[in-house]
Amino acid sequence: MNPWLAAVIFLLSGLLTYLLTRILIKVLRRRGWLVEDAHKPNSPLIPRPAGPALIISILVGEVILFCFTYDVRVAALSQSLIIAGLIGLVDDVKRLKGFYKPLLLTFASLPILLLRAYVPQPIFPIYGKSVRLFIVYPLLVLVALPVTANTINTIDVFNGVVSGFLFIASIPLLVAFALRGDWIMFIAALPLLASTAVFYLFFHRYPSKIFPGDSGTLALGALYGALAICGRAEVVGVIALLPAILNSFFFLSSVKKIIEHREVKERPVKILKDFRLAASTSREAPITLTRMILAKGPLSEVEVARAIIILEAIAAILAIVTAFLTW
Amino acid sequence: MLRRLLPLIGIIFAAWLLVLSGTVIIFGYVGHLNPAEGFVTSFGAAVLKVLLGALLAAAWILILYFLTIWYVKRSIKPTS
Numbered sequence: 001m002n003p004w005l006a007a008v009i010f011l012l013s014g015l016l017t018y019l020l021t022r023i024l025i026k027v028l029r030r031r032g033w034l035v036e037d038a039h040k041p042n043s044p045l046i047p048r049p050a051g052p053a054l055i056i057s058i059l060v061g062e063v064i065l066f067c068f069t070y071d072v073r074v075a076a077l078s079q080s081l082i083i084a085g086l087i088g089l090v091d092d093v094k095r096l097k098g099f100y101k102p103l104l105l106t107f108a109s110l111p112i113l114l115l116r117a118y119v120p121q122p123i124f125p126i127y128g129k130s131v132r133l134f135i136v137y138p139l140l141v142l143v144a145l146p147v148t149a150n151t152i153n154t155i156d157v158f159n160g161v162v163s164g165f166l167f168i169a170s171i172p173l174l175v176a177f178a179l180r181g182d183w184i185m186f187i188a189a190l191p192l193l194a195s196t197a198v199f200y201l202f203f204h205r206y207p208s209k210i211f212p213g214d215s216g217t218l219a220l221g222a223l224y225g226a227l228a229i230c231g232r233a234e235v236v237g238v239i240a241l242l243p244a245i246l247n248s249f250f251f252l253s254s255v256k257k258i259i260e261h262r263e264v265k266e267r268p269v270k271i272l273k274d275f276r277l278a279a280s281t282s283r284e285a286p287i288t289l290t291r292m293i294l295a296k297g298p299l300s301e302v303e304v305a306r307a308i309i310i311l312e313a314i315a316a317i318l319a320i321v322t323a324f325l326t327w
Numbered sequence: 328m329l330r331r332l333l334p335l336i337g338i339i340f341a342a343w344l345l346v347l348s349g350t351v352i353i354f355g356y357v358g359h360l361n362p363a364e365g366f367v368t369s370f371g372a373a374v375l376k377v378l379l380g381a382l383l384a385a386a387w388i389l390i391l392y393f394l395t396i397w398y399v400k401r402s403i404k405p406t407s
Contacts, residue, residue, distance in 0.1 A: 124350040131354045135373050239346060242339050246391070253392050279403055287399055289335075295402030296331050307332055314336055318343045325347070 001183035005068055009187055013061035014194035020053035021203050025210050035211065039158065039301045041275055049092045049213020050203065054195050054220065055085040061191030071184050076117035077226035084108040084149050084222030088215030101153075101218075105146035108222045112141055112229055122234045125325035144234075145225045148241065152221030153214060154251065155244040157290055158305045160205035162212060165312045166220055167196040169240040172319035173224075176233035179327045185231035192223055206302045235326060240319035243311040247289035254287040269294060276300050334398050341394060345387050353380050 028034065028047035036043040062078040065071075087104045090096065096104070112118055120137035121130035133140070156162040170193045177186040203209045212220070228237025238245065266284040268291040269277050279294035293299070293307045357379045361372065 124354050125347055127351050127355045131358055136377060235346065235350065239343055242342055246338065246342060249388075249391060250395055253388075253395065281403055287395060292335060292395075292398065292402070293332070295399065303328070307328060310328070310332060311335060311339060315339055315343075318339070322343075322347070 001186065002068070005065070006183075006187045006190060009061040009064055010190040010194045012064070013057050013191035014198045016057035016060055017053060017195040017198040018202060020057055021050055021199065021210060024050060024053045025203075028210070037159075037208065039271060039275065039277065040207065044207075046208055046211055048211040049089070049215045050199065050210045051085055051088055051092065051213050051215025051217075051219055054199060054212065054216045055081060057195050058191040058219075058223065061194070062188060065184070065187050069184050071188075072115050073117040073185065073230035074188050076111040076115040077188065077223060077230055079111035079115075080108045080145060080226040081219050081223045083111070084145065085215050085219035088213065088218035091214040091218070102146040102150055105149050105218065105222065106142050108149065108226075109142045109145040112145075112226060113138055117230050119232055123232060123326050125235055125322050141229055144229060145222045148225030148228075148237075149218040149221035151241060151244045151248050152224065153217040154248050155289075155308070156212060156217045157288075158206075158301050158308070159208040160200055161305050161308050162217055162220070163196045163200035163204040164305070164309045165244065166224065167193060167200055168309065168312045168316045169224065169319075170196065170227075172236050172240040172316050172323055173227055173231065173233055175320050176236040176323040176326065177231050179323055180232070182231055185227065185233075189227050189231070192220065192227065196220070206305060233323070233326075236319050236323045239322045240316055242315040242318070243289060243308065250287040250289060250292065272298055277304055334402075338391070338394055338398065342391060345390060349383055349387055353383055357383070 025047050028049075033047060033049075034045035035048045037046045058081060059078055062074055062081070066074040066078065084105060087096075087101070087108070091101060118137065118141055119130075120134045121132050122137070123130045152162060152166065155165055170189055173189050174186060174193065177183070177189060199212070204212065224237065224241070228234050266280065266282050266286070268280050268285045268288045270280055272278055276298040277290070277294055277300070278298040279291045285291065289308065289311075290304055293304055299307070357376055360376060360379075
């Protein structure tokens with residue numbers, strides 16, 4: 001590994017995230033691209049989306065890495081990031097219906113398939129050996145990126161959650177890449193770590209100064225999936241995303257169809273007069289991770305966000321154990 | 328906070344164990360199914376493996392579904 005290259009890419013992605021997001025906040029405010037933060041008194045207007053700043057910051061890091069390595073995997077995951085980001089931008093401007101989004105996001109999987117940036121022999125924990133999945137694996141790749149992108153999208157519910165969640169979730173991937181000595185993928189994951197860390201610390205944690213929007217969440221989610229596939233850390237990636245995957249699972253199993261969260265008639269969570277959040281007691285309300293956290297009584301937005309981050313930290317520990325079991 | 332999260336941590340832990348055991352069963356046993364040449368084509372064998380894998384995935388989903396329903400019914404008392 002070239003530690004200087006890793007340091008430059010990490011710092012540059014972080015710095016760019018800081019600078020570009022600051023600029024974007026001003027631009028979005030000037031243009032009136034604001035949305036209500038419904039969980040706070042007086043529902044303040046917050047700029048959205050921060051996706052373009054996040055995508056460019058990460059992309060610069062990946063392009064530098066590609067110039068040094070010419071690794072096709074870096075090219076593929078960069079293209080997946082761009083495609084998912086563009087779909088997210090369309091969704092930010094013109095709301096896409098529940099079913100179209102996952103369908104369109106399959107295009108984000110195409111660079112990985114077309115550039116053959118995958119090995120159809122995933123390595124599984126405990127079992128240890130790689131398994132040949134020449135027919136099934138490309139189909140799984142096609143489905144994987146829409147799933148990770150949408151899963152990350154659905155966890156973007158409160159201030160700081162999605163950025164903090166992805167920052168923690170990227171650590172097991174780094175451990176898995178380091179254990180296998182895949183330093184190119186290790187460095188390729190650093191822009192995600194740097195950008196989410198800076199974005200969380202300076203802009204997205206409570207009270208948020210900007211929201212990532214669908215362009216941010218879909219791009220970051222697709223990038224996460226691409227990193228796990230190209231870096232052969234599929235199972236580690238799945239375990240690290242378990243709280244978000246379970247959130248989608250709870251939602252889909254209770255609603256029983258693919259719809260957007262905003263299309264749901266009965267909200268899973270209600271806001272009390274003191275702006276604490278409480279679980280809906282209606283039978284028609286979908287089950288979500290937040291509703292399950294609130295099942296035992298109301299909490300503030302910060303407390304719910306902290307609870308989700310704690311659950312993610314536990315999933316990350318399990319994912320690191322999985323990385324060692326796969327090693 | 329941690330006490331409130333314990334059942335959810337339990338569900339995450341159960342999901343983790345299901346993933347680990349599921350992959351061992353699918354790839355340690357189902358993946359090694361190789362019917363004799365001429366009995367079924369390699370495509371048929373692949374389809375069989377996918378079906379068995381899907382069956383395990385369905386069992387995986389059902390276990391998690393019932394765990395979730397159990398927790399929600401125990402914790403939230405419906406009003407409507």
